[in-house]
Amino acid sequence: MAGSTQTTQNEQLTAPGKAPLQRALFGMTLKQLTALVDGLRQPLFRAKQLHDALYRQRVESIDDISTLPVAVREKLKADGWSVGLPQVALVAKSVDGTERYLVKLGDGETVETVWMPGGDGGEQGDGTPAADEEEATAPPVDEYKRGTICISSQVGCAVNCQFCLTGKLGLRRNLTAGEIAGQVAVVLNRQGMQVGKDRINLVFMGQGEPFHNFDNFMDSVRLMVGPMGIPESRMTVSTSGILHGIDRYMQEPVRPKLAISLNGSNDKVRTAVMPINKKWPIGVLLNVIRQIPLRPRERLTFEYVLLGGVNDSVENAREVVQLLRGLRAKVNLIVWNPGPYMPFEQPDDERVAAFQETLRDGGLPAYIRRPRGRDIYAACGQLKRTMDDERLVTL
Structure with missing residues (x-):
């Protein structure tokens, strides 16, 4: 999946003049999730856990991702991330x-x-x-x-x-x-x-x-x-x-x-x-x-x-x-x-x-x-x- 697609989506949801909305994790590739996890200074295997939770388990909330430590979940939410399902x-x-x-x-x-x-x-x-x-x-x-x-x-x-x-x-x-x-x-x-x-x-x-x-x-x-x-x-x-x-x-x-x-x-x-x-x-x-x-x-x-x-x-x-x-x-x-x-x-x-x-x-x-x-x-x-x-x- 092209790396630009998710950027476009998240830019769209935080366009100037609009109240900032949460950024969606659902739709991101493993490569994109790996970069996100790396930016949080977390072990890279966390990206695979996140990937599995989104697409295999189909979680609807970050709080439902039980494989991630509570501190990581809280950090994601504090940074404006959500699962982002319709x-x-x-x-x-x-x-x-x-x-x-x-x-x-x-x-x-x-x-x-x-x-x-x-x-x-x-x-x-x-x-x-x-x-x-x-x-x-x-x-x-x-x-x-x-x-x-x-x-x-x-x-x-x-x-x-x-x-x-x-x-x-x-x-x-x-x-x-x-x-x-x-x-x-x-x-x-x-x-x-x-x-x-x-x-x-x-x-x-x-x-x-x-x-x-x-x-x-x-x-x-x-x-x-x-x-x-x-x-x-x-x-x-x-x-x-x-x-x-x-x-x-x-x-x-x-x-x-x-x-x-x-x-x-x-x-x-x-x-x-x-x-x-x-x-x-x-x-x-x-x-x-x-x-x-x-x-x-x-x-x-x-x-x-x-x-x-x-x-x-x-x-x-x-x-x-x-x-x-x-x-x-x-x-x-x-x-x-x-x-x-x-x-x-x-x-x-x-x-x-x-x-x-x-x-x-x-x-x-x-x-x-x-x-x-x-x-x-x-x-x-x-x-x-x-x-x-x-x-x-x-x-």
């Missing part, structure tokens, strides 16, 4: 068990993070262990738990997809690596999940475009794959098609699975719902995607939000088949999740079924992602800090 300010609970968290960051900004017990079926057919579990019989209750965490990478989003509530926020700022990985630590603690035993899937599909925040996104991946112990094969990053981000992604030795938001079967349709298509049309995007080296069995995922009367016809499906011909790919069909003041409609079940059948007849594996938390605005495209209904619980 705080869950509010939670909404769905009838299907999904939980949506309003997560407060160190500077007072907020994002939303979603917990889906059992997942949402998004991994089906992608050729990974997570996909195998989707298709297997559920394990005994006492064997392990399984769930998916949907993570935000930015406060707001600049891509402005027309069907997505997050796009209406605009972009406020990028999240740091510690703030991105910190969402995962907070949810794992809340749900009592055990890394290495329970089946944890992560999707970078919350607020923001991860490839617009590439360095911090990848630093967070390295934190979670390394000290937190979550394999990259259990992570999926979704992008609207940021070509320079995809180019950099291909060079990474450790990388999550990739999902491309397609949402249109031709340039006219895609540009109408995703203005970014003006910059990078479908043909240009697919030419780059065809160069991505895939792992054995791995399939690229294309996400396709079905908008009633806009992109959901059988002819649209035939065009998708032609676009993706020759790619080792699968398509996740997402029935549009409604939001206030959005000028779209959900397609009829018959049109959804016909679209899926057309893709499959054309040789494309196609799956309908089951919506999770739609009643609490936790489903795909609904995250917009709409935490104002009767299902809210103040923590």
